[in-house]
Amino acid sequence: MNFTERLRQSRIETVALSLREDIGDGDITARLIPAQKQTTGQVITREQAVIAGREWVNEVFRQVDSSVCLEWLVQDGEPVRPYQVLFRMEGTARSLLTAERAALNWLQTLSGVATNCAGYAAKVAHTGVRLLDTRKTLPGLRLAQKYAVTCGGCHNHRIGLWDAFLIKENHISACGSIADAVGEARRIAPGRPVEVETESLAELEQALSAGADIIMLDEFSLSDLRASVKMNKGRAKLEASGDINADTLIPVAETGVDFISIGALTKNVRAVDLSMRLG
Structure with a gap:
C-alpha cells in the first residue's frame, strides 16, 4: 500500500x-x-x-x-x-x-x-540540505503530521519501523558489528534503504565500508561533520542528527551534509x- x-x-x-x-x-x-x-x-x-x-x-x-x-x-x-x-x-x-x-x-x-x-526550511534555503522529520509524532497522528511536514517544505524520514532500516547502537551490539548488521539487512529485505547510526568517525568508516545507503552522524561536532563529508566522498548520504534546533541549524547545514533530522518539526508544535x- x-x-x-x-x-x-x-x-x-x-x-x-x-x-x-x-x-x-x-x-x-x-x-x-x-x-x-x-x-x-x-x-x-x-x-x-x-x-x-x-x-x-x-x-x-x-x-x-x-x-x-x-x-x-x-x-x-x-x-x-x-x-x-x-x-x-x-x-x-x-x-x-x-x-x-x-x-x-x-x-x-x-x-x-x-x-x-x-x-526551519527558510533558515537553510541557501544550502542544499533537506530537513527530515522523525518518528517523534503525536500518537495516532503520524501520517497526518508527516503530510503537514511536506506542506511546510520539509521532508519525511521513514514512516515507521517497517519501511526502512535504521540500525542503531543496540542493533549493532546484538548483531555483532556494523558490517554484520548491514549484511543481514540486505539479506532479509533486499531493496529496502539501510541507514546506520554512527557516533564517531571510526564508526562512519565502518558504515561506509559496509555499504550503508545513509549514515546518521549522531551528536557530531561541526568539525567532525565537515570531516565526515570529506571522508564520505559521495559514497553514501549523510544525515546529521542529535538535538538540532533553530539556533544550531544553520552551521550544521553549511557543513555539506545531505540531510538533517529534527524531532522538533513534529513534537514541538x-x-x-x-x-x-x-x-
Whole structure:
C-alpha cells in the first residue's frame, strides 16, 4: 500500500475517532437550534501561518453531514496572513456547529506543523540540505503530521519501523558489528534503504565500508561533520542528527551534509489560532 492510500485510510479513521470523542452520543447544545435552520459561515486565521489539513476538514464535515458545502480559498502549503478567510461553508446550523471544534482542531494542529517546518526550511534555503522529520509524532497522528511536514517544505524520514532500516547502537551490539548488521539487512529485505547510526568517525568508516545507503552522524561536532563529508566522498548520504534546533541549524547545514533530522518539526508544535464565524 502506498503512502497516499495509507494516508487516506488513516484520515477516515482518525477523523471518526476525533468526532466520537467530541460528540459522544449527541451534541445537546446544537439541539437548541431548529433542525432545518440553514446558515453560512467562514473560518479565518488570526495569525500568519502556512496551511495544512484541508482534507481533514473536508472529512470532518463529510462524516457529520455530507450535505454541507465548503468553499476553500487557500491551498495546503499556502502562506496566509492574519484575518484571512480560509474557507466558507453553508449548511444547517446544527451541522456546522457540531463539526466546528473537530474541524478546527485538525486544521490548527496540521497548520501548526506546516508553519513550524516552513520556518526551519527558510533558515537553510541557501544550502542544499533537506530537513527530515522523525518518528517523534503525536500518537495516532503520524501520517497526518508527516503530510503537514511536506506542506511546510520539509521532508519525511521513514514512516515507521517497517519501511526502512535504521540500525542503531543496540542493533549493532546484538548483531555483532556494523558490517554484520548491514549484511543481514540486505539479506532479509533486499531493496529496502539501510541507514546506520554512527557516533564517531571510526564508526562512519565502518558504515561506509559496509555499504550503508545513509549514515546518521549522531551528536557530531561541526568539525567532525565537515570531516565526515570529506571522508564520505559521495559514497553514501549523510544525515546529521542529535538535538538540532533553530539556533544550531544553520552551521550544521553549511557543513555539506545531505540531510538533517529534527524531532522538533513534529513534537514541538504550537497550534495556529483559528476562528469560525457564522452568519
